[in-house]
Structure formats: structure tokens, C-alpha cells
Amino acid sequence: MKVKVLSRNPDDYLRETKRDIHKVFRNYNPVLHPFEAPREYLRALNATKLDRVFAKPFIASLDGHRDGVCCMCRHRKKLSSIFSGSCDGEIRQWNLTNRQCIRTLQGHTGFVRGLTCSADGNMFISVGDDKTIKHWNTDALSEGRDFPINTLVTKSLYTGVDHHWTEATYATCGQTVDIWNLERAEPIRVYKWGMDSVNSVRFNPVETNLCISTVVDRSIRLYDIRAAVPLNKVTLKLKSNVAVWNPMEAYVFTAANEDHNLYTFDMRKLDAAVNVHTDHTDAVLDVDYSPTGREFVSGSYDRSIRIFPVLSSGKSREVYHTKRMQRVFTVRWSADNRYILSGSDETNIRMWKARASEKLGMVTPREKAATVYNDKLKEKFAYHPQVKRIARHRHVPKSIYQAMKEKRLIKESQRKKEQNVRMHSKHGSVPRVVEKKKHIVTFQE
Amino acid sequence: QDPFHGEAPIAMEKMEAYKRGSEYDTKNIRNKNLKRRMKSSEEKYNSAVKRAARYELLLTEEPGFLETEEGEESWSIDQRTIADAADIASANKHFELKLNQFGPYRIDYTRNGRHLLIGGRRGHVAAFDWITKQLTCEMNVMEAVQDVNFIHINISLKVIIDYQVHRFIELELRMYCTCASVKEKNVTFSIKIGCFFFMSFSSSNQHGFLQYTDVSIGNIVSTINTKGGRLNIMCHNPHNAVVLLGHHNGSVTMWTPNQKEPVVKMLCHNTAIRALAVDQCGNYLATSGQDRKMKIYDVRMFKPLHSYQLHTGPSNLCFSQRNLLAATCQNVVQIYKDPCVQEHPYLTHRLRLPVEDVAFCPYEDVLGVGGSDSFVSLLVPGAGEANYDAFESNPNRSKKQRREWEVKALLEKIQPDMISLDPMVLSKVDHVSMERLRKDKEERMGFVEETAKFEPKHKNKGRSKSGNVEKRKQKVHGATIREQIKEEMKAKREKLLKAEESSLDQIAV
Numbered sequence: 001m002k003v004k005v006l007s008r009n010p011d012d013y014l015r016e017t018k019r020d021i022h023k024v025f026r027n028y029n030p031v032l033h034p035f036e037a038p039r040e041y042l043r044a045l046n047a048t049k050l051d052r053v054f055a056k057p058f059i060a061s062l063d064g065h066r067d068g069v070c071c072m073c074r075h076r077k078k079l080s081s082i083f084s085g086s087c088d089g090e091i092r093q094w095n096l097t098n099r100q101c102i103r104t105l106q107g108h109t110g111f112v113r114g115l116t117c118s119a120d121g122n123m124f125i126s127v128g129d130d131k132t133i134k135h136w137n138t139d140a141l142s143e144g145r146d147f148p149i150n151t152l153v154t155k156s157l158y159t160g161v162d163h164h165w166t167e168a169t170y171a172t173c174g175q176t177v178d179i180w181n182l183e184r185a186e187p188i189r190v191y192k193w194g195m196d197s198v199n200s201v202r203f204n205p206v207e208t209n210l211c212i213s214t215v216v217d218r219s220i221r222l223y224d225i226r227a228a229v230p231l232n233k234v235t236l237k238l239k240s241n242v243a244v245w246n247p248m249e250a251y252v253f254t255a256a257n258e259d260h261n262l263y264t265f266d267m268r269k270l271d272a273a274v275n276v277h278t279d280h281t282d283a284v285l286d287v288d289y290s291p292t293g294r295e296f297v298s299g300s301y302d303r304s305i306r307i308f309p310v311l312s313s314g315k316s317r318e319v320y321h322t323k324r325m326q327r328v329f330t331v332r333w334s335a336d337n338r339y340i341l342s343g344s345d346e347t348n349i350r351m352w353k354a355r356a357s358e359k360l361g362m363v364t365p366r367e368k369a370a371t372v373y374n375d376k377l378k379e380k381f382a383y384h385p386q387v388k389r390i391a392r393h394r395h396v397p398k399s400i401y402q403a404m405k406e407k408r409l410i411k412e413s414q415r416k417k418e419q420n421v422r423m424h425s426k427h428g429s430v431p432r433v434v435e436k437k438k439h440i441v442t443f444q445e
Numbered sequence: 446q447d448p449f450h451g452e453a454p455i456a457m458e459k460m461e462a463y464k465r466g467s468e469y470d471t472k473n474i475r476n477k478n479l480k481r482r483m484k485s486s487e488e489k490y491n492s493a494v495k496r497a498a499r500y501e502l503l504l505t506e507e508p509g510f511l512e513t514e515e516g517e518e519s520w521s522i523d524q525r526t527i528a529d530a531a532d533i534a535s536a537n538k539h540f541e542l543k544l545n546q547f548g549p550y551r552i553d554y555t556r557n558g559r560h561l562l563i564g565g566r567r568g569h570v571a572a573f574d575w576i577t578k579q580l581t582c583e584m585n586v587m588e589a590v591q592d593v594n595f596i597h598i599n600i601s602l603k604v605i606i607d608y609q610v611h612r613f614i615e616l617e618l619r620m621y622c623t624c625a626s627v628k629e630k631n632v633t634f635s636i637k638i639g640c641f642f643f644m645s646f647s648s649s650n651q652h653g654f655l656q657y658t659d660v661s662i663g664n665i666v667s668t669i670n671t672k673g674g675r676l677n678i679m680c681h682n683p684h685n686a687v688v689l690l691g692h693h694n695g696s697v698t699m700w701t702p703n704q705k706e707p708v709v710k711m712l713c714h715n716t717a718i719r720a721l722a723v724d725q726c727g728n729y730l731a732t733s734g735q736d737r738k739m740k741i742y743d744v745r746m747f748k749p750l751h752s753y754q755l756h757t758g759p760s761n762l763c764f765s766q767r768n769l770l771a772a773t774c775q776n777v778v779q780i781y782k783d784p785c786v787q788e789h790p791y792l793t794h795r796l797r798l799p800v801e802d803v804a805f806c807p808y809e810d811v812l813g814v815g816g817s818d819s820f821v822s823l824l825v826p827g828a829g830e831a832n833y834d835a836f837e838s839n840p841n842r843s844k845k846q847r848r849e850w851e852v853k854a855l856l857e858k859i860q861p862d863m864i865s866l867d868p869m870v871l872s873k874v875d876h877v878s879m880e881r882l883r884k885d886k887e888e889r890m891g892f893v894e895e896t897a898k899f900e901p902k903h904k905n906k907g908r909s910k911s912g913n914v915e916k917r918k919q920k921v922h923g924a925t926i927r928e929q930i931k932e933e934m935k936a937k938r939e940k941l942l943k944a945e946e947s948s949l950d951q952i953a954v
Contacts, residue, residue, distance in 0.1 A: 002512040003527055005535035005826050006810040012505070013841045022846060024835040027504060028497040030463065031726050032834050034684060037872040038859045046856055384871075 044381035047374035048390045055356035057320055059339070062094050062349040064101045069343030071114055072330045075138060076165075077121030079336050083138075084343055085112025091126055093140055096339070096351070102140040107148075108132065114161035116170065118182075123149065127161040127172055135182070152185055160200040165208045169225070173198035177213050179225050191223055193230050200242045206250040210267075214240040218441070220255050222267055234270040234443040236263065241285050246310070248293025254310075256284035260407075262298055263439065264310060270443040273436040277308045279316040281403035286330045290337055290354065297340050297354075299328030302400055305342050307354070319394050320352050459498040465869070508767060509810040509826035511792075520779075520793045527824050535824060538576070538811050542820040544569070547585075549801035550815035555595045557838035558807040558829070563820055564593035566801075575806075575813075575822065596660050655688065657702040657861060666861045667702045678718050682744065684727020685868040691718030695734060702861040709866070711747055713740060722762035722770070731770055731784065733759040739772060741784050751785050763812075765805035765828040771812055773800040778814055780825055794823055808833045808840055 015022050030036070067088035075081035082094045089108035092101050108128025117124045117138065126134050135150040158174040168182045177198055178187035196217040204210035210231075211223045220243050221233040238258040246252040251267040252274065262277040262284055282302035289296045295317070299305050303326055306316035326345040333340055333354065340352045353360070359367070381387045396404070422430040469487060474480040511527070513519045528536040544550060548566030555561075561575040568590055571583040653673045657666040671690060678691030687699045687708060695714035698707035714734030722731045723744060730742040737758045741751040759772035759779075769791065770781045776799050782791035798817035805812050808830050812823045833839065839846060863871070901917040903909050 001514060001517060001522065001526070001530065002510070003530040003826055004507070004509045004511075005527070005531040005538070005824050006506065006509040006808075006829050006831055007532055007534045007538075008506065008840075010841070022843060023841075024839075025505070025833060026500075026836070027830075027832040027834040028463070028500055029834075030465065032830065032837055035686075035859060035868050036465070037869040038863050039857045041871045042857050042859060 040377065041381055041384065041387075043374075044377040044384075044387055045390070047377050048387050050374075051357045051378070052390060052393070053357075054359075057318075057353045057356035058322065059351045059353060059360075060099050062099055062101070062351065063347065064092060064104070065090060065347040065349075068327075068329065068345040068347060069349055070329045071112055072332050072341060072343050072349070073115040073117050073124065074332055074335060075121055075124075076117045076119060076163075079334065081138065082332070082341060082349075083115050083117070083124055083126075084330075084349055085115050085126060085128075086347065087111050089128060089130075091115070091136075093138075094349070096334070099351070103145060105136065105146060107134060107136075113157075113159050114172070116161045116163045118163050118170075119166055119168070125161055125163060125170055127158040129157065131155070131157055133158065133161070133172065133180075159198065162202050162211070164203050165205045167208070171201045171203065171211055171225075173201040173213050177201055177211070177221075177223065189225065189228070191230055193221065193233075199240070202242075202244055202253075204245045204250065204253075205247045206245070210245075212243045212245065212253055214243050214255065220253075220265075232267075232270060232443070232445045234265065235441040236439055237441060241283065242287055244287045244289055244296070246293045247289050247291055252310075254287050254289070254296055256287040256298055257439075258283045259439070260284065260300070261439070262287060262296075262308065271437065271440065272434065273440065275311065275314050276435055276439065277314050277316070279306055279308070279319075280304070281400050281407060285328060288331050288333045290333045291335055292337055295354075297331050297333050299331035299342055299344075301327050302403065303327060303344075303397070304400060305331055305340065305352070307340070318356060319396060319400075320356075321397055321400070322350070323397070324348070325350060453499075455495060455498045459501065460494055463494045463497045466872075504832040506831035508831040509828070511826040518789075520790045522792065524794060524823055527826070531824065531826075535810070538809065538822060539824045540822050543818070544820060545818035549799075549817045550820055551590070551592050551802040552804050552813050552815040552820065553594050554804055554806045554813065556807060557833070557840045557842070558809050559840045560595070561806075561813065562593050562595055563815060564590045566590055655690065655700055659861070661855060661858060669700060669702070669705055671698065671700070671707070673698065678721055680721035680723055682723040682727050683725050684723075685866055686864050687866060689721050689723065689730070691721045691732065693717040697721065697730070697732060699866075701864045701866075703864065709747065711742070713742065714738065719758045719760055720762040720772075722764050724764040724768050725766055729764070729768070729784070731762045731764065731772075733762060733772065753788065755779075761800060761803045763803050763805055765812075765825070766807055766830040767828060769805070769825065769828050771803050771805065771825075773803050773814070775799050776816075778803060778812070778823065780812065780828075782827070792823075792825060794821070796821065805829070807838070 013023060013025070065084065065086040067086045067090070069084050069086050072082060072084045075083070080096045082096060083091060084094065085091045085107065089106060089110055089112055091105040091107040091112055093103040093105075094100065095102050107126050108130050110129025112126055112128050114127040115124060122138060124136050124138050126136065128134075131154050133152040133154060134148040136148050137145060139145065156175050158172045160173045161170060163170040169188070170180050170182070172178050172180065172187075175192075175197055177191040179189040179191075180187050194215070194217060196215050198221075199214045199216060201211060201213040204212070209225050211225060213221050213223070215221055215233075216239055217235070218237065218239045219233045219235040220240055222231040224231055236255070236257060236259075240255040240257045240263075243253050243255040246254070252264060253267065254262055254264045254277075256262050260278070260280045260282060262280075264274040264277070266274050277298075280298065280300040280302060282300050284298050284300045286299045287296055293310070295307055295309050297305060297307050304319050304321040305328055306320075307318040308314075308316050320340075320342075324346065325342070325348070328342050328344045330343040331340060332342075338354055338358070338360075340354050341349055342352065343349045359371075363371070378387070378391065382391065418430070422432075469483065471480055471483045471487065474483060511519055511522070513522070524539055528539045542563075544563075544565060546565075546567070547569035550563045550565050552564075553562045559574060559576070560572055560581065562570070562572045564570045566589060568585045568587050569583075570586055570590060570593060572581040572595075573579060573583075574581065653671045653676055655669045655671050655676065657668075658664070659666050673690060673692045675693065676690050680689045680691075681687070682689060682699075687701050690698050690700065691713075692698065695712060695716055695718055697711045697713050697718065699709040699711075701708055713732045714736055716735035718732055718734050720731075720733045723729070724731075727744060729750070730744040731739065732742065733739045733755075735758055737755055739753040739755055739759055739762075740749055742749050755772070755774060757774045759774050761771075761773040763771045765771070768783075770784045772779050772781065776796045778794045778796070778800060779790040780792040781787060794814070796814065796816045796819070798819075800814055800816050802815035803812065804815075805825075805828055810824060810826050810828045812825045812828065814821045814823060835842075839850075842850070899918060899921045901909075901914055901921075904913075
């Protein structure tokens, strides 16, 4: 007779000294883990709730400017440097790690309309209402730091500037889109198409010869700087304030429009938008992409900042607002994908977390594993009604809330009216237009 | 050259054991993006199943066994021989406590098999660590004790005393009675604690009421009138937490706290039911009746699998973690190894006086038997699960680990309205709601079929007085009714026309 009775040697199961960690044995047999689905669901619910509990996105406010901040630019090589220009012509350089202003420059008399950093990071360019373009040194500790390296006095007013991502050229926009070389005092190429003024200009970080501009005649025009003629354009129903390229996808750009929406287009197919992002309740003034290319942040006239995913449904993932923050003129996403900066009308630049409940400091491996697990759980159960309800819930200022309600009502009534018209007209005479095509008036190759 | 090139093969049965649900066929998905995502998630899932199946190599312990030689039968082997043949540590697990003063004893083990609670009918209640024989607490409650049970924290226990369910918490080695529930004079017969819900279910005889209590908060979740008369046979299915009740007419009913009606009603025996037990996976149900039969059912399909005829119907039944079945007939304890296959018992043990209660210790090869004048701990090789998962229930846990486990368990506490026959319902796609939503959307987008309430527009200058609003509403209501009537008349006319045509045809012919 052979007998074996289960007996566990306590030495194998208990720790030897107090300083050791406890021994943990696992058995993944599903029989030993009953109620997997309800438990996972509850863990997902708890994770969502904790996410909301720990969502404290506001980090700090950089104050110092004496007038509204109307433009900002990131240093293209350093993570910690930011340049901002205000409506009284002052340009400041900030160190984000200390949240201090390292340098103050009286750049222009009048608004600072555009700021951009050069490709190698040595120099930045500012453009203002006093019809000058100024080149400055980015090094805050150099000898001639308070004076521009170069000043170009021009004949017309410029409203925006952007530097090429690899070469030593930059583009300005105003009456026309001008391409400049760093050594020359005259633009090397001028693009003129109609009599309307151009709001903003941006170079493509991936396909570096492409550049996009938004024009007051409600169109968005694309240029290849190697060609003498503009490429193509798309016209929307209302004017776009800014159009920004996606840093990961070469041909995708997003335009921030006056009709409270943002439109993402693929340059190769301009007859339909890739996505229409609704959620703002007033004109969208600025957009900036995250370095991952999957999300972007937008600042609007309705005193809020929203973060949108590029490819999802078109609704915002997050909304940031403060009582003290007034009209948001400019937003930037930091290059390490963690922070968002917003410059607004009440002279403050605010620093926010890109992911509101993220822990900023040192994260131990166990914490990281727990965070990753919770994220996956939230993703898995995202469509369950209770989880969805909690994840979606955001407090929003009363004005925005009322405006959202009103917009919803308007949209619903417009839809009903269209349906009624369709019902009572000849079959096929009122065609259905997809949302993505609805806002485009024309496009031209 | 590597003779065993590539990965080691894994047996299909092992893979099946770790799979939850069937594979999803990604061939027919039209949307390329979705297809790519589904394919990659299926691959990830399959690799996870493979790794879990392969992890079995790393399990340290092997389950116990008893192999007999030619001519020897396992049921004739007595406990002393087994204890002599096994090692010292195991031999110490076989002991007998002579407790002849306080009546028949009911027993309960904690979920991790470390502590044991015994309660005598005459009021003696004691909890101790049965391996180290260290007494946690002992007292006499001065009332008749019907049943005892550990709650999730092993320092608190529930005792049913005559009319009431008392809950004791150990605080500095003294027992404080915290709550006495149930106001009416109902004699409660048995309680069982369901773990992930922190709920206890108690049954009473006079009116046939089944009561669910949330043990962590202390409130009564629901009281159900089962209308089944005296309820003294109760068992709970650890797989999906439904309560099974055995009735005097031979039927077994299953209850959840959400419904006032039994979820399932099965007729198991022609006579009264004496005992019920469900195995850990929720596959098998063992029932015994006054007709001296013991039957095994498949609980998921409700089909009878096997039927034994014994010399009496067993008065207690219990399944172990590895699906051994313990049945007690008067003073004999019989243990069956594969209840569906073998007719003869695996092991037997005879006590002097009739057996009151029987319970397998989780994660150990031990069966605890509460008799009329003693408590016996029997060695049953192959009863317990060899490898425990420390994150679920850890027999060797420290005080800190226990506290952490308690907090985590309370966070994951499943609400009573999630209890249903299928515990994995939450992970499945809710086809019904989806269909309904889709239909609603189609209707919305397609035609204005919304007979939603007509709300007349608010007008100024007194034109929105209540009387005027009502008039406007009536106008619209009248219009819709007229439309409906018109359509009905049209349909009727068409029907009549068709009927006329057929009669005319007949005449013509």
C-alpha cells in the first residue's frame, strides 16, 4: 500500500527572516479563482472612480506677463524652455523645471503676433505688430541676450511665423505667405492667391517641405515650398484660426475653426474630413498635437482647454478649466508628452498635466504595474454603462454647461427639421450628407 | 541539432482548462481596422492561455494518493494504518477530540483551511488553529447552538442560537456579541457564508423564509418567502453563489437574492431530501433522500448522472476540492473518489455515535467529522488542492497579509444584484440591449416614428395659458388618431376587395 498525504514543509512556505519578503505562491487554475468577471468589473469600476478622485491636472501658473499672452513657442531641442509673447510686445523665456522666468525682452511695440524656434535650437524668431521680424538668441546666459541678433523692418504686417524643421528657412504670413532664408532680408518666395489675409502658417515636421496656412476667406491652403504655386485648398463654412500638422502622420492636419469645431483632414483626400471634433462651445483659437500624434489639445474662446483623441468618436477626452482662466489664446503640448501649457487673456501661462490622474514623481515598479493593470481594466470595461458614466463625468463651468445644452437642443431640432423635410419631399431629393463632408464647402486641387 | 526543436507541446486538455469561452472567428469582419485589432487581441489571449498552461510546471506540490496492492481494498484500510504509513506531520493531522459534555458538534473550516470552529448543541463554541492546536477562543453561549460559521475574517464567527443569529467578534481574546438579528421567534437551522459577497444566508422553519444578510455592513439584503415549509437542508453553490434548498417533497430549489421565485426547481427524489452538496466548480450536485438513494446531478444542465443505493440515505454530504464526496450514514463516514464512476467507497471510517456534521478542510488532505460526542479529523489522501494561490487564500499568511487581503476583498465585494446562475454574464456581450438600442437608433434616424409626447411651443402674450396648451395638444392628438383610422380603413378596404375578388372567381367558375 502506497500512501502520500499532502503535507507542506513550513520552511518552503514561510519567510526565513523578518527582512525577507513573504513568499507568494500562484496557481492560475480558473477553478481557484471564482467570479472572475464580476470581480474584474468591480476592479474596473474602482479604478475609474479612483481615476476621478486623483484627477488633479493643474500644476502651476507662470505669471509675470503684464498683458494677455497671445503666442507661445516650445524650444525645439530642450524640454524645459518655453517662449511666450504678450499683447504689449513683451517676450519672456521660462524655465519649466523651476517655473521661473529666466529672461524678459521688450520685443515689439504692439502685439507679438508669432514666435518660433529655429531647427537647431540656437535662435528664435518673433514677429510683431510693429512690422518687424526679430531674430534672438535662445541662450539666456549669453552676452548679447537682451538684444536681437537681427531685426528686419518690413513693409507689411505679419500675423504668424513658423520655422522649417530641418533647413534654415522660415515662413511668415500676413498679406501673403512669404518664405525667408535666415541670411536674406527679402523673402525668397512669395505665395499669393487672392486678396485675403492669412492667419497662420505651419511647417510639416515629417514631410518638411509642406506648409499649411489658414486664410480669412474660410479656406485652408497647402503649399510645397519647392514649387512656385500653392498646392491645394479646402474651404469650410467658417474661418479656421490655426491649422497644425500631426507630428507622426505625414499628411494629416487639424484645423481649429470658428464654428466651435476642429477638423482633421488627410491632405491627400480633402473632400471629406478624417474626423470632426465637437465639444467646444465657442471659437477654437489654438491647437497643438501631442508628440505621439494620437491626441491634441485645443484652447478656445470659451475659457476651457480640451484634449481630443484623433481617431475616436470626436468627443473630447478631457476638459480643463479654472475660474481664473479667461479666454485661452494659445496652447502647447510639451515634448515629453506629459504637460500642457495654456496662455490666456489674464496674463497667465498655466501648466497642466496631460493625463489628469497621473503620478508625476518617482513611480516604483509595483505602482507602475498596478497603474498599467488599472488602465487595461478601464479599457476593457469602458462600454459598461456604469463605468462609462463615471469615466465621462466632468464638472464644467455653468456657462459652458448651458451652452452645451443649448447646442444639443439646436442640433436636435435641426436634425428633426431635416427629417421632416426629407419625409415630405420626393424620395431622393434631399440626400443625406455625412457629418464629415457636411462642413466642407469646396475643395480644389 | 536540437532533437526537440521548438516549443514543448502542451496537451489540449490543459489548454482547454485555461480557456474562458470559445475563439472568435475573425474571418468575416469587413472593417480592416477592427479585424486587425481583433486578430491581435486573439493572439494575445492565446499566448496568455499557453503561458498559464505552461506555468503548471512550476507548481511545487503533488496531490496525495493512496495506491492499494493486489487483493487489498482501499475501503478496508483504516485511519491508523494510513497515519502510520504517512509522515509525522501528516500523522499529527489525524486526531480526535473527546467532547462528550456539550452535545453533537457542528464544524466549519475557514476558507484557507487554517482555523476550525466547532459548536456543540449545548452551547460550547470554540475556534482554534487545528494544525498547531492553538486555541483562538472558547466560550459557552448558554443557549442551544444550531449551526456555526466563520465569516470572512477568521476572527469573527456567526452562531445560530435558538432564535437568533449572533455574531461574535474577537477583540483582545474576549468575545463580544455584536448583533442579534431576526426579531420573530423563528428557529434558524443553518447558515452558510458566501465569500465574495460577504453575505450569509440563513433559513428558518416556521414560515419557510430565506434571509440574505450582508455581513460586512450588517444589513439584511432580502428576505424571501420560499413557501416550501421547513427549510433545514441548505447548501450553497460556490461557483455562482446560488443557494440550494432541499424540501420535504424531494425537490431542490435554487434561489438568488434578486428574485422572489426560485430560479430553478428540480425534482430529485420521490421522498424527502436529507442532504445536499455542490462541488467547487459548480458542476456536480449530490443529493440524498429518505429513499436511501444518493444521486449525482449535473448542476449546469440539470441532468441526473448517477444513482447509488445505500443502506440508508446519507445525512450529510460534502465535496472536497478535488471532487471527493464524503457521505455519512448514521455513524459511518464513507468517502467516494469518483462519485460518477465508482460504486464502492474509497475510504470508510466508523464512529461510535451518529455523525452530526462533516467538512473537508480546504488545501489539506483532511476531513473533519463532528460527531455526537467527539470531533475527529480523518486523513483522506488526495482530497485537498495541492497548490494554493496566495492571492486567493493563503494558509500561511501573516497578520499584515490578512489585513491587506481583507481590504482588497472588501473593495471587490460583489453586490447581491450581480448574483445569477451564470457568474460570467458581465463579460459577455449584451445582445438583447444592443439589438434594442440599434432598433431605436434606426427608428430615430430613419423615420420620425417617435410617438414621443408632443410638447407645444411656448408662446408669449398669454397664448400659452394652460387651456390653450391643452387645445393645441388635443389638435395634434386628434390628427394622429385620424391618421391611424385612415390607415386602418384603407387596410380594411383592401382586404374586402381581395375577399370580393375571390368570391367572384368562385361564381365565375
